[in-house]
Amino acid sequence: WMAGYALGLSAGARVSFWEVLWDALRWPLFVWLMGFTALGSWLVPAMFALRGFFFCFCVAGLTGCAQGGILLAFLLFGLGALILLPVFFLLGVRSWTRAVAHRGRLWYGPGELGLGDWLKSGAALGCAVCWAGAEYWLLPLLLKGLAPLLGAG
Numbered sequence: 001w002m003a004g005y006a007l008g009l010s011a012g013a014r015v016s017f018w019e020v021l022w023d024a025l026r027w028p029l030f031v032w033l034m035g036f037t038a039l040g041s042w043l044v045p046a047m048f049a050l051r052g053f054f055f056c057f058c059v060a061g062l063t064g065c066a067q068g069g070i071l072l073a074f075l076l077f078g079l080g081a082l083i084l085l086p087v088f089f090l091l092g093v094r095s096w097t098r099a100v101a102h103r104g105r106l107w108y109g110p111g112e113l114g115l116g117d118w119l120k121s122g123a124a125l126g127c128a129v130c131w132a133g134a135e136y137w138l139l140p141l142l143l144k145g146l147a148p149l150l151g152a153g
Contacts, residue, residue: 014140028084028088031047055077059077091125
């Protein structure tokens with residue numbers, strides 16, 4: 001598998017930037033949107049549980065099945081987790097408190113957010129977008145350089 005991946009990298013095969021951006025933004029964006037509805041009071045904790053399960057499952061599976069799995073799991077999941085998990089937690093906690101505070105109404109508009117909430121949410125989502133750009137440009141270079149260590153050289 002790694003040999004095929006290294007061969008694809010050397011041939012110049014790349015994943016679309018939009019796929020990388022969607023991968024970085026899907027969890028934080030969904031949690032942020034759930035803060036605008038009363039359903040977020042139970043959906044946000046459910047998203048935390050799902051995100052934690054999927055993250056642990058992917059890391060454990062990759063660590064167990066690939067040669068150099070710990071290093072590969074750190075490159076593929078750990079680097080992004082250093083940026084994206086704090087973003088996910090910051091947006092999730094703020095969204096959950098917003099959803100609990102508006103429990104009596106099913107939906108409320110984005111106009112009810114203060115300027116501070118917009119700035120904090122925008123900064124968090126901006127960090128996720130910056131990480132997507134870094135992942136798109138740097139991760140293939142790192143994997144290509146470390147392919148011999150991972151058993152694909």
